[in-house]
Amino acid sequence: MNVGVLGCGVIAHRYVEGAVGFPSFDIVACADVDEQAGRAFAEKHKLPLEPVHTLIADPDIEVVLNLTPPAAHASLVAATLDAGKHAYTEKPLAISVDAGRALLTQANESSMRIGCAPDTFLGAAYEAARRAIERGDIGVPIGADATMLTGGPEGWHPNADFFYRQGGGPLLDIGPYYLAAMVALLGRVEAASGFASTPTLERVLETGPRAGERFGSEVPTHVAAALRFASGALGTLTVSFEARGRYESGLVVQGTEGALSLPDANGFGGDVQIRRAGGDWQSLHYDAQPELETRGLGLHEMIESVLAGRPHRASGELALHVLETMHAVLRSAEDGRTAVVA
Numbered sequence: 167m168n169v170g171v172l173g174c175g176v177i178a179h180r181y182v183e184g185a186v187g188f189p190s191f192d193i194v195a196c197a198d199v200d201e202q203a204g205r206a207f208a209e210k211h212k213l214p215l216e217p218v219h220t221l222i223a224d225p226d227i228e229v230v231l232n233l234t235p236p237a238a239h240a241s242l243v244a245a246t247l248d249a250g251k252h253a254y255t256e257k258p259l260a261i262s263v264d265a266g267r268a269l270l271t272q273a274n275e276s277s278m279r280i281g282c283a284p285d286t287f288l289g290a291a292y293e294a295a296r297r298a299i300e301r302g303d304i305g306v307p308i309g310a311d312a313t314m315l316t317g318g319p320e321g322w323h324p325n326a327d328f329f330y331r332q333g334g335g336p337l338l339d340i341g342p343y344y345l346a347a348m349v350a351l352l353g354r355v356e357a358a359s360g361f362a363s364t365p366t367l368e369r370v371l372e373t374g375p376r377a378g379e380r381f382g383s384e385v386p387t388h389v390a391a392a393l394r395f396a397s398g399a400l401g402t403l404t405v406s407f408e409a410r411g412r413y414e415s416g417l418v419v420q421g422t423e424g425a426l427s428l429p430d431a432n433g434f435g436g437d438v439q440i441r442r443a444g445g446d447w448q449s450l451h452y453d454a455q456p457e458l459e460t461r462g463l464g465l466h467e468m469i470e471s472v473l474a475g476r477p478h479r480a481s482g483e484l485a486l487h488v489l490e491t492m493h494a495v496l497r498s499a500e501d502g503r504t505a506v507v508a
């Protein structure tokens with residue numbers, strides 16, 4: 167299928183460079199509200215640059231890949247569906263649960279697909295873990311504990327302020343990697359409790375043309391959550407933009423007969439470790455597919471699923487469930503009560 171890219175920023179380079187490995191789609195055009203950013207990107211990747219709404223309406227484009235900041239996701243996905251095209255968007259699906267639900271209703275009514283990042287849980291490492299759980303290698307899963315601690319993106323991202331606006335913060339920005347993986351491994355979340363804080367009130371952009379600009383955070387920058395899955399398993403998730411100079415990612419699935427330790431859910435590949443009963447940790451063998459393990463795997467899987475007439479996995483439904491779970495955590499942090507995920 168022919169794919170048009172909306173939003174020519176940091177992550178768009180990774181998608182366009184990775185696209186060569188995927189036989190199911192070609193990126194054929196790009197668009198950006200910032201003409202300068204669009205022109206530089208179009209020249210670098212030798213792509214035609216189109217105005218945003220021309221690209222969405224372009225009859226040669228069958229799927230719109232939305233790589234804009236979170237605040238633009240819902241309106242651009244809605245416009246894409248309205249134009250009779252499939253949409254694949256970066257996470258989060260939308261800023262609010264209501265906006266996410268409206269998108270799914272629109273997609274169902276128009277028989278168009280919505281796919282949504284992350285897609286790292288589709289990589290060989292997480293798939294190997296999923297098969298190990300299904301085989302019963304760790305017994306019955308009883309829980310999962312995930313941690314992702316960083317100092318925030320202002321040290322390396324030229325527009326890092328959007329990560330601190332509604333739709334951002336460590337929970338809505340990096341939470342989706344861990345929550346999508348946990349849901350893929352353990353099933354749906356039915357209730358959540360959370361605590362959230364904002365220890366650093368003001369940030370400074372450290373790189374790019376806007377370096378030195380100061381901004382405040384609209385969203386909590388340190389969040390700890392407890393989750394109850396519909397299966398009865400229990401989980402924890404701690405995500406932070408307050409761990410200056412650090413990058414710590416962990417996800418361990420506990421079972422009645424052992425445990426699995428998974429690699430960074432914010433990327434592809436890495437070591438999957440398994441520990442059975444009282445034994446030592448050992449690497450779980452799996453065959454990697456490096457040419458397919460890059461951002462774009464979820465889009466590839468969506469297009470192949472459209473062509474085969476089957477449901478796709480990095481789906482709008484999964485992304486909505488992840489969004490509902492994250493908002494349940496934030497709701498609980500505000501009112502001090504466990505929140506039902508619905």
Ligand SMILES: NC(=O)c1ccc[n+]([C@@H]2O[C@H](COP(=O)([O-])OP(=O)(O)OC[C@H]3O[C@@H](n4cnc5c(N)ncnc54)[C@H](O)[C@@H]3O)[C@@H](O)[C@H]2O)c1
Nearest residue numbers: 173174175176177198199200203233234235236238256325
């Ligand atoms: N940067 C990363 O490492 C990273 C990793 C994974 C996911 N993401 C996600 O990818 C998305 C984009 O992030 P980024 O880092 O590439 O941001 P970015 O700021 O580098 O790029 C976003 C681009 O979108 C453009 N844009 C904004 N509103 C638009 C609109 N209405 N129509 C068309 N273009 C518009 C901006 O002008 C900008 O060029 C976000 O949802 C982010 O969460 C980013």
